Amino acid sequence: MTSITTDRRVEIIKALAHPVRLEIAQSLADGPRCVSDFVEKFGCDMSTVSKHLTLMRKAGWVSCEKKGLQVYYQLSCECLPTFLRCIESIGEDTSACDC
Numbered sequence: 001m002t003s004i005t006t007d008r009r010v011e012i013i014k015a016l017a018h019p020v021r022l023e024i025a026q027s028l029a030d031g032p033r034c035v036s037d038f039v040e041k042f043g044c045d046m047s048t049v050s051k052h053l054t055l056m057r058k059a060g061w062v063s064c065e066k067k068g069l070q071v072y073y074q075l076s077c078e079c080l081p082t083f084l085r086c087i088e089s090i091g092e093d094t095s096a097c098d099c
Helices: 006-014 019-028 035-042 046-059 080-092
Strands: 062-067 070-075
Touching: 006 046, 019 035, 019 046, 019 062, 019 070, 019 080, 035 046, 035 070, 046 062, 046 070
Parallel strands: none
Antiparallel strands: 062 070
16 A cells, blocks of 8 residues: 555545535435536535535545536545544544544
8 A cells, every 4th residue: 555645645634624525525425416416505606616526536535427418426435424424423522433
């Protein structure tokens, strides 16, 4: 296994450090979604949602596939939902993570 730099680790973690990006990640845990789904859900414009998704894609959290005129995004990191549940458990009780 190749080791990545601390800077790259920070970049990957920062890609989730925004309320909309966290919500996108949680939504994608249920399956692929297109940009318009997130525009509707968050009330953001398409370019804002696309920027969030591009940042998440560059970090490696999501991948995308074009189907006709729509681009569908999906999680490329299968452990992300577990990671998010772990964060929730820490938030509820800072003494331990139950993951």
